[in-house]
Amino acid sequence: MSSYDVIIIGSGPGGYVSAIRCAQLGLKTAIIEKYATLGGTCLNVGCIPSKALLDSSEHFFNAKHNFQEHGIDLKGLQANLSQMINRKNEVVSQTCAGVKFLMDKNKISVYYGMGSFVDKQTVSVLAEDGSKTTLTAKNIVIATGSKPNFFPGMEPDKKRIITSTEALNMTEIPKKMLVIGAGVIGLELGSVFSRLGSEIDVIEFAPTLLPTMDASIGKEFGKILKKEGFKFHMEHRVESVVNMGKKVVLTALNKKGESINFEADYCLVAVGRKAYTEGLQLKNAGISANERGQVEVNEHLQTAVPTIYAIGDVVRGAMLAHKAEEEGVFVAELIAGQKPHINYNLIPGVVYTWPEIAAVGKTEEEIKAMGIEYKVGSFPIKALGRARASMDTAGFIKIIADKKTDEVLGVHMIAPRAADLIMEAVVAMEYRASAEDIVRICHPHPTYSEGMKEAAMAATDNRAMHI
Ligand code: FAD
Ligand code: NAI
Secondary structure, eight states: OEEEEEEEEOOSHHHHHHHHHHHHTTOOEEEEESSSSSSHHHHHHSHHHHHHHHHHHHHHHHHHHTTGGGTOOOSSOOOOHHHHHHHHHHHHHHHHHHHHHHHHHTTOEEEESEEEEEETTEEEEEOTTSOEEEEEEEEEEEOOOEEEOOOTTOOOOSSSEEOHHHHTTOSSOOSEEEEEOOSHHHHHHHHHHHHTTOEEEEEOSSSSSSTTSOHHHHHHHHHHHHHHTOEEEOSOEEEEEEEOSSOEEEEEEOTTSOEEEEEESEEEEOSOEEEOOTTSOGGGGTOOBOTTSOBOOOTTSBOSSTTEEEOGGGSSSOOOHHHHHHHHHHHHHHHTTOOOOOOGGGOOEEEOSSSEEEEEEOOHHHHHHTTOOEEEEEEEGGGSHHHHHHTOOOOEEEEEEETTTOBEEEEEEEETTHHHHHHHHHHHHHTTOBHHHHHTSOOOSSSTTHHHHHHHHHHTTTOOSOO
């Protein structure tokens, strides 16, 4: 039986990053993965493939709608979905192979198979060929991630009623697609197919899209997507979705309680994800999952058994790759005797549509509910010279600061390259900067980052200059 300092179950961004940090700190480390490739949801069926298809479809959309105004004439333009999927698959396999390279480089033992607890210190690995390996460790990290969620009546059949996983491997561009849920997956993958020519109808339970973000974001982004052809059916409760062979029929109740039918060739179910612990045999280690399926942890990410940790999507908090990575590093450093820290308030959230959406810190609604006196500075992207040059004029940057101290409390934006722009806000907030501090930093011209400076000026005595 092989013994380790640390065994990590699951090789997503939480697990594999934790393994690297453990190895860097001199801990003898093993990682277990039930699939044939490393990288978890994020690399195989999440972040990376979705961004690959978002980029391909964005190029197509621009070629179709925007190139002519730039003075580029194209003839015979066509979307070649199978080539887009092939390129996406190539990006995925290169990225997953990169993780295997990193495991080898850091001398981390990789075991392929289903990991399950035998007891608090022992894990067995059941390989696909039926062979079993038993491993022991002083510390074990559960990093088993999450799976798509669904509610009664909308069970995916993975043929026409699909999850994000199938949507990333379509063999045809749908004429019409229903999307249940106006959250991150619904809007990102809805955008992919809308750009390729599908009619998209989004059926959402809440009154706004992206309901967990600052309310200004959903309001503005709804307008942008409607111009692109999205149709939104808000405050609709889905009752059933049925695969009729060549089409799906969805029945929902609207706000007035009326029953409405929708038809399309596919229905994407994107109503959140749930923690995944199936097959782990948690009870053998003396741990149980809560009613949401999550492994409960304390502030040190320890489970009920102090030498067993859990990180990433399988525990509470944002289901984001970078949050999982931070937690992976955190437990590795804790096991090695260090005193790590994670600032959960400053985990940025990004939606990779175009324009992109990004946010960090508190929303205006949260700040209001906390009873904090605040001020808001907002600046429209269309007022930036850079935006006009590139024809990307939609969106805004909004900075919320404490009314008394001027400390930045939240930054919310819809902007070209918002995914990268948000890092200025994260750094500023990590150092507890005021809006005035951002104003006094020289920003290069012409860039979208000038929008941050202008929004900060708007937040301090309403002195934005270019509006
Ligand atoms: P996972 O990545 O889910 O990895 C868990 C791994 O554990 C899996 O490989 C699984 O096979 C393995 N496993 C489970 N049980 C066992 C077992 N018993 N034995 C062995 N192995 C096991 N997040 C972002 O931050 N940015 C994005 O752009 C983004 N885009 C996304 C797009 C989509 C379509 C989806 C679905 C998700 C996206 N996410 C994104 C979310 C992100 O993928 C997750 O937050 C992240 O993967 C969580 O990492 P993790 O390590 O906790 O778990
Ligand atoms: P989500 O939580 O972002 O959105 C789910 C949406 O479905 C919400 O708007 C919710 O109100 C709605 N909904 C819930 N039940 C419903 C019902 N019965 N009928 C109609 N609407 C209903 O979840 P999503 O989009 O599935 O994504 C899952 C997770 O994956 C997210 O939490 C996110 O963290 C992660 N992710 C992150 C990405 C990124 O960082 N760019 C990209 C994709 C996913």
